[in-house]
Amino acid sequence: MIRSVWIIAVREMRDGFRNRRVVASTLLLAALALTLSLIGSAPVGELGASRLSVAVVSLSSLTTFLIPLIALIIAHDAIAGEFDRGTMLLLLSYPVRRWQIIAGKFLGHVGILTIAIIIGYGLAALAMGLTAAPQESASRLAFLNLLGTSVMLAAAFLALGYCVSVVAQSQRAAAGAAIGIWLFFVILYDIALLGLLVVDDGRMVTVGLFNLLLLANPADIYRMLNLAGLPDIGRLSGMAGIARDVTLSPAALAGALLAWICVPLLFASVAFSRRQV
Amino acid sequence: MDENVISLDRVSKQYRDVRALDEVSLAVPRAQRVALIGHNGAGKSTLIKLMLGLIRPTGGKVVVLGAEATGAGFIEARRAIGFLPESIVFPDGMTGVEVLDFYARLKRQPVSKNAGLFERVGLAQAARRRVGTYSKGMRQRLGLAQALIGHPRLLLLDEPTSGLDPSLRKEVYGIIGELARNGATVLLSSHALAEIEPEVDRVVALIRGRKVADGTMVGLRQASAALARIQVRLPEGCELPDAALVCAASHERRGDGVTEIRCRESEKLPILRRLLAEPSALADVEVIPATLEDIYAGILRREEAR
Numbered sequence: 165m166i167r168s169v170w171i172i173a174v175r176e177m178r179d180g181f182r183n184r185r186v187v188a189s190t191l192l193l194a195a196l197a198l199t200l201s202l203i204g205s206a207p208v209g210e211l212g213a214s215r216l217s218v219a220v221v222s223l224s225s226l227t228t229f230l231i232p233l234i235a236l237i238i239a240h241d242a243i244a245g246e247f248d249r250g251t252m253l254l255l256l257s258y259p260v261r262r263w264q265i266i267a268g269k270f271l272g273h274v275g276i277l278t279i280a281i282i283i284g285y286g287l288a289a290l291a292m293g294l295t296a297a298p299q300e301s302a303s304r305l306a307f308l309n310l311l312g313t314s315v316m317l318a319a320a321f322l323a324l325g326y327c328v329s330v331v332a333q334s335q336r337a338a339a340g341a342a343i344g345i346w347l348f349f350v351i352l353y354d355i356a357l358l359g360l361l362v363v364d365d366g367r368m369v370t371v372g373l374f375n376l377l378l379l380a381n382p383a384d385i386y387r388m389l390n391l392a393g394l395p396d397i398g399r400l401s402g403m404a405g406i407a408r409d410v411t412l413s414p415a416a417l418a419g420a421l422l423a424w425i426c427v428p429l430l431f432a433s434v435a436f437s438r439r440q441v
Numbered sequence: 442m443d444e445n446v447i448s449l450d451r452v453s454k455q456y457r458d459v460r461a462l463d464e465v466s467l468a469v470p471r472a473q474r475v476a477l478i479g480h481n482g483a484g485k486s487t488l489i490k491l492m493l494g495l496i497r498p499t500g501g502k503v504v505v506l507g508a509e510a511t512g513a514g515f516i517e518a519r520r521a522i523g524f525l526p527e528s529i530v531f532p533d534g535m536t537g538v539e540v541l542d543f544y545a546r547l548k549r550q551p552v553s554k555n556a557g558l559f560e561r562v563g564l565a566q567a568a569r570r571r572v573g574t575y576s577k578g579m580r581q582r583l584g585l586a587q588a589l590i591g592h593p594r595l596l597l598l599d600e601p602t603s604g605l606d607p608s609l610r611k612e613v614y615g616i617i618g619e620l621a622r623n624g625a626t627v628l629l630s631s632h633a634l635a636e637i638e639p640e641v642d643r644v645v646a647l648i649r650g651r652k653v654a655d656g657t658m659v660g661l662r663q664a665s666a667a668l669a670r671i672q673v674r675l676p677e678g679c680e681l682p683d684a685a686l687v688c689a690a691s692h693e694r695r696g697d698g699v700t701e702i703r704c705r706e707s708e709k710l711p712i713l714r715r716l717l718a719e720p721s722a723l724a725d726v727e728v729i730p731a732t733l734e735d736i737y738a739g740i741l742r743r744e745e746a747r
Contacts, residue, residue, distance in 0.1 A: 171546045182534030249530040254587070257493045257524040257597075258547045259516050440456070441495045 168260050172268025173275065180238075180276040189234050189277065193284025196230065197223055198291055219292055220306045223285060224390035227314045228383050232321040232350050235277060239325020240342035242269045243436065245335040253441060263433040266326060270319070270429060277318040281311060306390070313389045316421050320382040321345075323428035330436045353381045375412055382424040389417045445470050445504075446595050446626040447492060452501035454487050454650075461487040463650045464501065469628065469643075471594075474621045476637045477630040478737060479647035485630040486527065488647070489597050492628075493524060506595060520548055523593035527600045527630075529584045533573030537564060537583055540572060541590070550591040558586040563612065577604040585613065589620075596620060598629040602636065614640040634733040646737060648744050658733065667731035667739040668703040673716060674725040675700065685715045706731065 180186045200222040243266075246252035255265060289307055324345055332338035357377060361369060369377075378384045412420075447469040454462040462484045469475055477485045490496045491503050494510035503510040508518040531540050541555045559568040562582040567575065575583065581604050588596060596617070602610040617627050617640065631637045637644075644661060646654035654661060662669070668690050675681060681700050686692055689712060692702045704712055709728065716723065 168547060171543065175543050178539070179532055179534060182532070250526050250528055251531065253490075253495070253526045254524065254529060254544075254584075255547075256495050257519060257522065257526075258544065259519045259549075260547060261516065441490060 165261075165264070168264045169268040169271065172260075172265060173271035176269050176272025177275050180272065185238065186276050186280055189280035190283045192234075193230065193280055194287045196226055197285050197288035200226055200288075202291075219288065220303070220310050220390060223288065224310055224314075224387065227310075227317065228387055229350055231277070231281070231314055231318050232383060233346055234280075235273075235318045235321035236325045236342040236346050238273050238276070239322045240329050240332075240338040241335055242273070242326055243329040243432075244332045244338040245329070247441075248335045256441060262436045266330075266429065266433045266436055270322060270326070273322050274315065274319050277322070278315050281314045281318065285311060285314070310390055313386055313418075313421070316418075316425065317382060317386045320421060320424040320428070321349075323425050323432065324382075326432035327428050327435065330432050330439060349381050349383050354384065357384075379412070379417075379420045382421055385417050385421045385424065388412070389414060389421070446473075446506060447628065448504040449488075449491075450502045450504075452488075452491060452498045452503055454484075454491065454496065455499040461650050462491070462498075465647070465650070465652045466501075467645060467652065467655070469626055471626055472621050472624050473643055474617060474627045474641040475629070475643045475645060476641040477628060477645050477647065478632075478634060478637075478733075479630075482649075483647040484650040485647060486599060487650075489524075489599055489628070489630065492597060493522065494519070520591065521594045523588035523590065523596045525584050525588040525596075525598045525601055528603070529580065531572045531580065531583060534571060536571050537568045537575070540583060541568075541586055544587045545590050548591045555586075555590075558589055561589065561616065562586045563609075578606060578609055581605055582609070585616070589616075592625075594625055596625060596627045596629075598627065600631060601629055602631070602633065610636060634737055638733040644733065646740055648741070653744055654736075654740050661733075661736050662706045662731050665706070665731060665736040665739050666743070667706075667735035669706055669709050669731050670729040671702040671704065671709070671712060671716070672725075672727040672729065673700045673702065673723055674698055676722065676724050679721045682719060685712065685719060687715075688712060 197219075200219075243252065246255065256262070285307075325342055328341035328345065329338045332341060361374075378388060445468045447467060449465055449467040451464045451466050452462055453460070453464055465484070465488065477488065479485055487496070491498055492505050492510060494503075494505070494512075494515045497511050505515075506518045506521055508515050535543075537559065538555065541558065542552045545552045545555055556565070556568075559565045562585050564579060564582050564586065567579060572580065572583065581601075585598075585601065588598065598617075601617075602613050605613065617629070621627055621642075629637070629641070638658060643657055644654065645652060654664075656664065673681065675698065677698075681692070686702065688708045689702045689704045692700060694700050702712060713726070713728070716726065
């Protein structure tokens, strides 16, 4: 049972390395991370908050945009693309269950993105570590937190990507839906939310409802986990005002992000099992 | 206990508004080579998917290798099935060896035996090259190698020779024949009727989801309205007596001194007997049986008339 999952996961990772997906994602993340962290530290100067903290703020903003995009690019093709190429029919004729295919691909893709995140952001952190004074442990913790939550964010959008890939009738349709998901969660949702807050001016939107609205978007959960988690970092980012109102504990936020991984993954497995081939 | 490798009992498959298969029954014993013929959309691929347990029939029962194809236990039965889908595209970045290793692992077969499979399909030289550099024929051969992993007891091959050159086609049929001699059952779908005729034991024809013919070539010829041809060469100046041509559907004197007589399969022997009894010695006689193409064309006409 588990062996089939592992065999598929290893194949996906190898495939990721072969078609330069891993290299491309890593380079992209590293290049942008380095640029952001070097530029981002300039206005703070020597006496401001620790440079690693600043880096965490800028990196997490970058991640909210980039990681969902990379994850969706990889995931939208996972099922629909293989159907288009004819390899899915073959894979299904093997002694493999459909949930094992989803689970295997998920593990492989999470592996690919974990490597890209650790190497990409690790390079940025290293570069800063070389130029900056010794960091406080809180900043280091924030950086580890950033790595962990980035992987979780990637996993959530991979799972969402599988959902569209399973439901879509072709790879092209899946690509369209994936772009829609990215636009909605990463761009439109926050604009709509901010607009709502301005218009509402605290009448209808209670703290409870606001928390709920944030939990309804994995990208916002990620932001909360990184920006509002530590007081120092919360002050550095524009989220400080909002963060004051968020009454959710980091554990609750992490739990919600975990749910954003498990529920779509479960949905993708069930929908895949029911899909006509 | 069902001793047939494939056993379909009045199987139907309805997609939204299309009846892909209509009460098809089929029993295939061990070591038989069966060709599935029919137009695109006749239901060949649907039938193969049902046998693989990839889709559920809307009616009837599919039993393959003793297990019901929709049952929970069928996952294990798949280990003994080799399948070659139509027009398969393997990931370009992987080498042939990596592709075959992956599929062998999924079937829990030792990857050490894969070298022999590459040898068998004539890919040994290219095994370590990336699939992206393969020609269409080489990809098809890789697909075939994949289907042969673990000595399958049943092979389901969808258009196995499409995209292959003639010598390679012969090799593929050679492999199929060898597998059948070793006890494997082979079911292949094909459009190339002339090509499969000598290579299979049995032909099943589907038209719009219905089974319209099923039998050996000899049996199909007997049942068919398709005509056999008898070509007779007479010595210079001789004419064919009318008595010999009774029951013939038609006859035609060709320019090269050959008379071609067309007749039903059942009339073939009586006509030949009369011809041979003729005192005016025949220079040559050639009997050309109705081809599968002729028979299929006859079936099509019959079905369209319905």
